[in-house]
Amino acid sequence: MKYSAYIRYTQFLVVLVFLVIIAGGVVRMTQSGMGCPDWPKCFGKWIPPTTVSQLPPDFEKYLKQQDIDNTFNVYHTWIEYINRLLGALLGIFILIHAVWSFRKFFYTKRSVFLWSLGLVVAVGFQGWLGKKVVDANLAVVKITTHMLVALLIAAIPVYIIYLVREREKVKHATLKKLTSLALILLVLQIVLGTEVREQIDIVAKSLNYTQRELWIDRLDVFFKIHRSFSLVIFAAVVGIFLKSKMITQLSKVALLNLILVGVLIFLGVVMNYVHIPAIAQPLHLLFSSILIINLFAFRLKLQ
Numbered sequence: 082m083k084y085s086a087y088i089r090y091t092q093f094l095v096v097l098v099f100l101v102i103i104a105g106g107v108v109r110m111t112q113s114g115m116g117c118p119d120w121p122k123c124f125g126k127w128i129p130p131t132t133v134s135q136l137p138p139d140f141e142k143y144l145k146q147q148d149i150d151n152t153f154n155v156y157h158t159w160i161e162y163i164n165r166l167l168g169a170l171l172g173i174f175i176l177i178h179a180v181w182s183f184r185k186f187f188y189t190k191r192s193v194f195l196w197s198l199g200l201v202v203a204v205g206f207q208g209w210l211g212k213k214v215v216d217a218n219l220a221v222v223k224i225t226t227h228m229l230v231a232l233l234i235a236a237i238p239v240y241i242i243y244l245v246r247e248r249e250k251v252k253h254a255t256l257k258k259l260t261s262l263a264l265i266l267l268v269l270q271i272v273l274g275t276e277v278r279e280q281i282d283i284v285a286k287s288l289n290y291t292q293r294e295l296w297i298d299r300l301d302v303f304f305k306i307h308r309s310f311s312l313v314i315f316a317a318v319v320g321i322f323l324k325s326k327m328i329t330q331l332s333k334v335a336l337l338n339l340i341l342v343g344v345l346i347f348l349g350v351v352m353n354y355v356h357i358p359a360i361a362q363p364l365h366l367l368f369s370s371i372l373i374i375n376l377f378a379f380r381l382k383l384q
C-alpha cells in the first residue's frame with residue numbers, strides 16, 4: 082500500500098495518545114498529581130529523587146506546594162514523572178512526524194503537512210497547560226480544556242490518515258447527519274463528565290480520599306444529567322448501528338461504537354453502585370476517549 086510506513090507511524094501516534102491518557106488517569110487514581118510539585122523539573126531535578134536523602138536542600142519549598150500529603154512519596158513522584166516522560170515522548174514523536182510530513186507531503190499534499198504542524202501546536206499548548214494545571218494546583222476549567230485538547234491530539238492523526246488514504250466514502254445523508262449529531266452530543270457528555278470528575282476531586286479531597294461510599298451522594302445535578310444523558314448517546318449509537326449494519330465498510334466500526342458505549346455505561350453503573358472503585362475511573366476515561374475517536378473515524382467514512 083502507498084505510504085504504508087507513514088500511515089503505520091501515524092496510527093502509532095494515536096495509540097501513544099491513548100497511553101498518555103491512561104497514564105494521566107493512573108496519576109489521578111493514585112493521587113500522584115502533585116508527586117512532582119514543580120514543572121518541567123521534579124523537585125528541581127530532571128531525574129527525580131528515589132529516597133528522602135536525595136531531596137534537594139530546599140525541599141520544603143516544594144512540599145509546601147502540594148495539596149495533600151506534604152511529604153515525599155516516592156511512588157507518587159515516579160508515577161507523575163513517568164506520566165510526564167510519556168508526554169515528552171509523545172511530543173518528540175510528533176515532531177518527527179511533522180518533519181516526515183514535511184518531506185513527504187509539502188509539495189504534493191500540503192494539507193497533510195499543515196495538520197501535522199497543527200498537531201505540534203496542540204501538543205505544545207497541552208504541555209503549557211500542563212504547567213498551568215500544576216501551578217494552579219489542578220484547577221477546574223483547565224482540566225476540561227486539557228481533556229478536550231487531548232482528544233484533539235488523538236483526532237488529528239486519525240484525520241491525517243484519512244487525508245493520506247483517500248478512500249472512497251459511503252454516501253448516506255441520514256447517517257452522516259446522525260453521526261455528526263452524535264459527535265456533538267458526545268463532546269457535551271464528555272464535558273459533563275469532566276465536570277463530574279472535578280466534583281469527585283473536590284469531594285474526595287474533603288474526605289481525605291477515604292469513605293468512597295459517600296462520594297456519589299455528594300455530587301450535584303451535573304452527575305444526574307451526565308448519568309441520564311448517557312441514554313441519549315446510547316440511543317444515537319444504536320440508531321447509527323442499525324442504519325449501517327448492512328454496509329460492509331461501516332458495520333464493524335459501528336458495532337465497536339456500540340460495544341464501547343455499553344462498556345462505558347457499565348463502568349458508570351459500577352461507579353454508581355459500587356462506590357467508585359479506583360480502577361473504574363481511568364477505564365471510564367480511556368473508553369470515552371476511544372469512543373469519540375472511533376465515532377470520528379466513522380464520520381470520516383461518510384459523505
Ligand code: HEM
Nearest residue numbers: 271274275277278281308311314346349350353362366369
Ligand atoms: C456515553 C456514556 C458516557 C460517557 C461518554 C462518559 C464520559 C465521561 C468522562 C469523559 C468523564 C471524565 C473522566 C475524567 O476526566 O477522568 C466521566 C466521568 C464520570 N462519569 Fe461518565 N460517561 C458516560 C456514562 C456514565 C454513566 C452512565 C455514569 C453513571 C451511572 C457515569 C458516571 C461518571 C462518574 C461517576 C464520573 C467521575 C469519574 C471519576 O471521578 O473519574 N458516566 N464520564
